[in-house]
Amino acid sequence: NISENRPVIRQLDDGAINRIAAGEVVERPASAVKELVENAIDAGARRITVDYADGGKTLIRVTDDGCGIAAADLPLALSRHATSKIDGSDLLDIHTFGFRGEALPSLGAVGRLTITSRVPGAQAAEITVAGGQAGGVKPAALNAGTTVTLRDLFYATPARLKFLRTDRAEAQAIGDVVKRLAMAEPFVSFVLRDTSGGGDGREVFRAPAQTGDLFDALHGRLATVLGREFADNSLAIDAEREGLHLTGYAALPTYSRGSAVAQYLFVNGRPVRDKLLTGALRGAYFDFLSRDRHPAAALFVDCDPRLVDVNVHPAKSEVRFRDPGLARGLIVSGLRHALANAGHRASTTVAD
Ligand code: ADP
Numbered sequence: 001n002i003s004e005n006r007p008v009i010r011q012l013d014d015g016a017i018n019r020i021a022a023g024e025v026v027e028r029p030a031s032a033v034k035e036l037v038e039n040a041i042d043a044g045a046r047r048i049t050v051d052y053a054d055g056g057k058t059l060i061r062v063t064d065d066g067c068g069i070a071a072a073d074l075p076l077a078l079s080r081h082a083t084s085k086i087d088g089s090d091l092l093d094i095h096t097f098g099f100r101g102e103a104l105p106s107l108g109a110v111g112r113l114t115i116t117s118r119v120p121g122a123q124a125a126e127i128t129v130a131g132g133q134a135g136g137v138k139p140a141a142l143n144a145g146t147t148v149t150l151r152d153l154f155y156a157t158p159a160r161l162k163f164l165r166t167d168r169a170e171a172q173a174i175g176d177v178v179k180r181l182a183m184a185e186p187f188v189s190f191v192l193r194d195t196s197g198g199g200d201g202r203e204v205f206r207a208p209a210q211t212g213d214l215f216d217a218l219h220g221r222l223a224t225v226l227g228r229e230f231a232d233n234s235l236a237i238d239a240e241r242e243g244l245h246l247t248g249y250a251a252l253p254t255y256s257r258g259s260a261v262a263q264y265l266f267v268n269g270r271p272v273r274d275k276l277l278t279g280a281l282r283g284a285y286f287d288f289l290s291r292d293r294h295p296a297a298a299l300f301v302d303c304d305p306r307l308v309d310v311n312v313h314p315a316k317s318e319v320r321f322r323d324p325g326l327a328r329g330l331i332v333s334g335l336r337h338a339l340a341n342a343g344h345r346a347s348t349t350v351a352d
């Protein structure tokens with residue numbers, strides 16, 4: 001009987017919609033850390049602390065000294081597609097990490113989320129949401145900024161929980177995310193602590209705020225994240241082509257790695273994992289490195305936001321350049337030029 005089996009179209013409720021979105025935004029604990037640290041940076045924080053326990057599976061806590069969220073706005077911060085960062089009129093002109101208004105509602109749908117926040121001149125307040133059910137706004141104690149605590153990630157979606165890797169592997173991914181964002185923001189201080197088993201925890205990573213001009217700050221941050229040896233064996237890159245700017249540091253070929261983990265790529269300040277850019281990096285070193293070696297580099301491509309679309313995927317780690325050939329050419333020629341000059345310098349030193 002066809003009429004009995006006819007499919008019924010229904011509007012999904014907010015809880016279901018948020019869980020579906022969470023599947024894209026929050027793949028693993030490290031993706032939650034990424035969203036929360038990006039929010040802290042967008043809030044103008046100068047100091048960001050990330051605590052986690054059990055690879056982030058039981059606890060993730062991000063504390064910042066940014067602008068805070070007014071008590072009256074806390075419920076809105078948890079609602080879908082609510083953002084203070086864009087007004088929706090120009091999706092190509094984006095200057096913040098966030099803009100989709102999806103992270104907090106998604107996290108609240110797949111874990112137990114508490115946001116405690118204080119704006120200057122007001123009392124601190126907090127709100128808790130678990131499995132998509134938000135409680136009321138309550139007074140809280142906090143000096144300044146925002147603390148977001150996420151417990152029991154994926155408790156509401158056991159299928160996702162099953163796909164998580166070992167605590168160690170998840171902790172590693174958290175460390176990687178924090179280091180990439182720390183590289184993007186050398187003037188902000190970062191502390192990462194593993195608090196598994198309680199107590200103050202074990203410090204995993206610390207990057208003090210850098211000072212000076214951007215190149216110096218970046219060099220200092222590079223030494224913190226990738227090691228003094230990398231910083232001392234890398235070439236400053238500064239190139240420009242038709243409105244696309246390339247800056248950063250690239251390691252001498254002698255300082256290459258067996259894997260691509262030491263490749264830090266940013267587009268308009270946003271850490272990206274982009275095939276076009278990693279391919280260009282590889283291409284630039286083609287004559288200088290054997291096939292199994294990977295160049296270490298921290299490279300920043302900056303351009304008018306209208307020349308690159310970051311809204312390719314909810315996680316925003318892929319980008320699409322309006323002119324991919326231009327981006328590739330800039331990287332290949334900018335790096336080759338620096339490498340060739342370094343080679344020249346090296347050979348004259350030997351000749352001396
Ligand atoms: P988005 O970052 O895309 O705007 P989110 O769901 O991540 O969406 O956050 C929603 C809103 O909550 C933000 O637009 C911002 O106004 C506020 N917010 C989130 N985290 C913080 C924070 N750490 N400090 C200040 N405001 C925040």
Ligand code: MG
Pocket residue numbers: 035038039097098099101103104
């Ligand atoms: Mg956000």
